[in-house]
Each structure stands twice: as C-alpha cells, then as structure tokens.
Amino acid sequence: MGRPALDRIDFHSREKYTIAGKKITAEFVGSFHDMAQLPKDNRPHVAVAGKSNVGKSSLLNRLVGQRKLAKVSSTPGKTRALNFFLVNDKYYLVDLPGYGYAKVAKSIKDQWGKLIEKYLEGEPRLAGMVFLLDCRRDPGPDDIQLLTWLADRSLPVMVVVTKADKLGRDKLGRKMRQIENELGLPSIAFSAVTGLGKDQLMGAVGHLIASAREKVTPNG
Numbered sequence: 001m002g003r004p005a006l007d008r009i010d011f012h013s014r015e016k017y018t019i020a021g022k023k024i025t026a027e028f029v030g031s032f033h034d035m036a037q038l039p040k041d042n043r044p045h046v047a048v049a050g051k052s053n054v055g056k057s058s059l060l061n062r063l064v065g066q067r068k069l070a071k072v073s074s075t076p077g078k079t080r081a082l083n084f085f086l087v088n089d090k091y092y093l094v095d096l097p098g099y100g101y102a103k104v105a106k107s108i109k110d111q112w113g114k115l116i117e118k119y120l121e122g123e124p125r126l127a128g129m130v131f132l133l134d135c136r137r138d139p140g141p142d143d144i145q146l147l148t149w150l151a152d153r154s155l156p157v158m159v160v161v162t163k164a165d166k167l168g169r170d171k172l173g174r175k176m177r178q179i180e181n182e183l184g185l186p187s188i189a190f191s192a193v194t195g196l197g198k199d200q201l202m203g204a205v206g207h208l209i210a211s212a213r214e215k216v217t218p219n220g
C-alpha cells in the first residue's frame with residue numbers, strides 16, 4: 001500500500017540514473033537473526049535477494065566498491081542472517097540469506113525462511129528489492145514463488161542478471177530477453193568481475209530510495 005508502482009521506475013534509462021564519478025561510502029552495520037535487533041532509525045531499506053550462490057554478496061561489494069565488505073564464498077549458504085550495510089549514510093542495503101541450497105539442513109532452512117518472511121512481511125521501511133538471477137540458469141520455482149509474493153504486495157523489484165561476464169554479448173542478450181518475457185519485468189545485466197551494470201543499478205536504487213522518501217514526506 002502506498003509503495004511506488006513498478007511502472008514508475010524506468011530501470012532502462014541509463015542517462016537518468018548514471019551516477020558515475022560520485023563517491024559511495026558504505027559500512028557494515030550488523031548481522032541480525034531477529035527483527036527486534038534491526039536498526040531503529042527511519043532510513044529506507046533495499047533488500048538483495050536470490051538463490052544461494054547467485055552473487056548477492058559479490059554484487060553488494062562491487063556496488064559500494066569494497067571487495068571484502070560482504071562475505072563471499074565458494075561454499076553456498078554462507079549468509080545466514082540479515083546483513084545490513086549503510087550506504088552514503090542514507091539507506092541500508094540488506095544482504096538476505098540465499099534460498100534453494102539443497103545441502104543445508106531442513107531445520108536451518110526453515111529458520112532462514114521464517115526470518116526472511118518475517119522481514120519481508122513486517123518491515124515498513126523496505127522500499128524495494130534487488131532480485132538476482134544467474135545468467136546461466138532459468139528462474140526456478142523458488143524464484144517465481146518469491147517474485148509472485150512480492151508482486152502481490154506491490155513491492156518494487158529490480159531484476160538483475162548476475163555473472164554477465166560468463167556469457168558472450170549475444171547469448172547474454174538472448175538470456176535477458178527470455179527472462180524479461182518470462183517474468184514480465186525489465187532486467188539489468190551485472191558483473192561483479194567487470195563492474196558491468198553497476199552505475200545503472202546504483203541509479204535505480206537511488207530512484208527507489210527517492211520514491212520511498214516521497215512517500216514518507218509527501219510535501220517535501
């Protein structure tokens with residue numbers, strides 16, 4: 001309710017949202033297992049979500065230009081809590097635990113699931129979500145379930161196709177069109193290795209934050 005409509009956000013417009021050259025500051029705030037522990041201030045949140053190993057933590061590090069801020073691992077399932085990063089002293093990027101990793105015990109999976117659900121359901125400061133898909137995979141049932149759930153709640157979603165350096169230009173273009181058609185949403189190609197898509201995504205996040213602010217203070 002009252003959230004900016006998805007169609008108001010033009011994720012494709014490079015000029016408008018390019019923030020090249022602008023310095024970004026980011027700091028790790030904490031790793032939270034409980035809603036009661038979350039920061040109390042009113043800064044908006046933008047969550048980063050997607051399957052385990054899709055590249056959430058790597059994206060976050062690349063976005064803010066700090067290699068080791070969020071923990072990256074070749075072992076899937078490393079991020080188990082809600083990890084908060086304060087960006088430009090203005091908003092929080094929230095690294096969510098990845099879903100869909102088969103080798104994690106069911107009891108732990110249930111615990112993460114509940115935490116994510118509680119957060120997405122009960123967090124009024126959540127302005128939107130950066131939703132990641134690996135460019136070499138098709139969206140799975142878990143992905144579709146989360147997207148449907150977000151759409152039902154009118155939460156703005158930016159689809160980001162990760163590890164874009166792994167595909168050639170043509171294959172990547174085809175994959176993005178396939179994903180966009182399947183989900184009915186535009187997407188941004190991203191690579192944590194080359195930095196492709198970084199300015200476009202930071203711009204889109206900035207726009208999301210501005211829309212959230214408008215909502216809080218409609219008259220300026």
Ligand SMILES: Nc1nc2c(ncn2[C@@H]2O[C@H](COP(=O)(O)OP(=O)(O)OP(=O)(O)O)[C@@H](O)[C@H]2O)c(=O)[nH]1
Pocket residue numbers: 050051052053054055056057058059071072073074075076077078079097098099162163164165166190191192193194
């Ligand atoms: N080539 C390439 N590899 C990437 C990219 N992004 C992430 N990776 C690799 O993919 C693996 C997983 O990356 P993470 O950033 O830890 O993924 P995650 O989504 O945070 O994983 P969980 O926290 O387990 O859910 C690591 O080995 C990264 O180095 C990318 O853009 N290009």
Ligand SMILES: [Mg+2]
Pocket residue numbers: 056057058071072078079095
């Ligand atoms: Mg991670």
